[in-house]
Amino acid sequence: MAKRRGGTTVLGPLDLAVERGETLAVLGPSGAGKTTLLELLLGLARPDAGEVRFGGAPLTGDDMLSVRRRIGYVVQGGGLFPHLTARENVGLVARWLGWEEARLSARVSELVELARLPPALLSRYPAELSGGQAQRVALVRALVLDPEVLLLDEPLGALDPVTRAELQDDLAAVFARLGKTGVLVTHDVAEAALLGERVALLREGRIAQQGTLEDLVARPADPFVMRFIRAQRTLSDALATRSVGRPRARGRTRGCQT
């Protein structure tokens, strides 16, 4: 499939499959088309060529809404509704679907525990939550309807390193426990390694290489793949670089937003 915007192809042509129960990490530099890929998977955008299939059936306009409800989506930055409390955010769609209050609150307490979110926070408004807390609420919201698939768009992007590390571990635990099909978009190789069983590296809208991260490290398909993997410095790398007197600003550091 392919997606164009304003005459230029922003994504594809590419062919990508995610197996049921598998977690795929989509890697790539900024502007590589990662978010566009998620939007296509959700039907928020339509491909200009080709099609998106969900469980074998192509995504069409008719059942788009019900398909979306079978997919949990955590937007970059959380995307919580600021006019609703965390609890109302989490229960919005379930309520709209007519869930009974008891069923909803049972489901929410289960998920709150899973996401390690202090239940007292549920009565707060998004503006009263920290970045990490908001991200956990967004995760709970995405999981309420028990979707088959979970899509995460840079879920940890804007967080400080400590919160980030914590949440990474918790996310890994959630994936391990729920065994859901997952697609995670990130530009952080370590995060991809931690959460994704398989990795697809995007470059300018196309797949540069896909496979396990070990494959990409051991057998990079081209110089770009090698550069991308290597560009992610560890702390010891960084210190070593600095000691030889190179300018600090040149390299990428973990957690840096681009």
Added chain:
Amino acid sequence: MKSFRACAVTLVLGSAAAAPPPVRIGSKSFTESVLVAEIAAQLAASDGVRVRHVKELGGTRVLWGALLSGQIDAYPEYSGTIAEELLGGLGPQDEGALRAALAERGVCMGRPLGFEDGYALGMREDVARRLGIQTISDLARSPSVRLGLSHEILDRADGWPLLRDRYGLDRVRVRGLDHDLAYRGLERGDIDATDLYSTDPEILAQGLRVLGDDRHVFPAYRAVLLWRVDLERRAPEAVRSLRRLEGRIPTSQILAMNARARIGRFPEQEVAGRFLRSALGVSQGVRGESRTARIARRALEHLALAGGALLAAITVAVPLGILADRRRKVGQLVMGVAGLVQTIPSLALLVATLPVLGIGVRPALFALFVYGLLPIIRSTQAGLASIPPEVRASSRALGLPPLARLRLVELPMASRAILAGVKTSAVLCVGTATLGALVGAGGLGEPIFTGIRLDDFGLVLEGAIPAAVLALLAQGAFEMAERVLVPRGLRIESR
């Protein structure tokens, strides 16, 4: 008031009220016309007719148009005006010919009420006595008289030039000046005589001598009542009542009433009621309304006008704002048109709607409604556009259909902006609603314009102060509403 509310509701909901409408008597924007119409209305009311006096609608053309289209059922007019202005110079004023010409247009003319209000010349009593002047003819003998004439009569072919030629006044010194200044000039002795209307209250106040038009140069302006022919069928009792006034208002009486209203500054209702008691023995003067009751009634009319228009504006503008957000091209068009309408002066808009909507509440509601649109459209659009893209994306990704997204997410998030627009519109409507009085919609503008006409500052304040208070209250009410309607989550500062 009841019919007023009914009318407001009618426009908003588009459903017709069932009760038979009251007989509507109109008046022009000057004291004498208001007095005569008020007398007619009070008399009809005391005869048991459901009647409403639609005050100070405007000039001759407006009243005539309103009568022909049925917006009003009757109003006072002058025979000279009917012949010259309404029937396009019918020539010699034969009453029978006037009646026939009016009947063709579906209008009835009653017999003269008794007084004439035509052009005349007025002179300082002391000068007139000294020179022995009684009529305009006498002026020819006294060329030393200093005449100050209003520009209107000076320029009209059937004005001063005609007068000069008929009476041989070539040697009289003439100065052109403003009508109001002429009275001041007379008082100070700068001029000796001026043109006036034969019932101007200043005649009494300044003790002027009215010089008779003994050669009948000026057309006769006998006061009459006009009513629609169909009124005889619809409300025969109203016509009987109107006819009771024929020949009952002599010049001396209308002069005294004009003076009481314009110089003594008594309310027209009271002056009219007093006349009815003394001249016709009608004891039950219609309403002896206290000032508080009067202000309260007008404030309610005012609020109904502004509120009705605002409600209609909200119902139309919010969907338009949503449309403007969804379809950018349409939005630009909608806002362009609304912005253009906003630049039309409110008075012009009001007058422009008169031919279509007639007089009364409807044109005022419409004009206010149109004015209320733009702020709400714009704020709705801006409020929706300011929703962060990730919030929109997540509401779509959750699988909510468009209407549910609008109701549960987008409108609540835009509520603060929408409310701010509604607040602007509300204050605008309350302020502009004063102009409604100019088209007979009532409200707090009534005392303001009457006060301006009578040069009565107290009366102006009686409308202006409550209007200002209402605007402030509207503002305050919306600030309170904001606390209730805007979700708390949007009001707390982000950490």
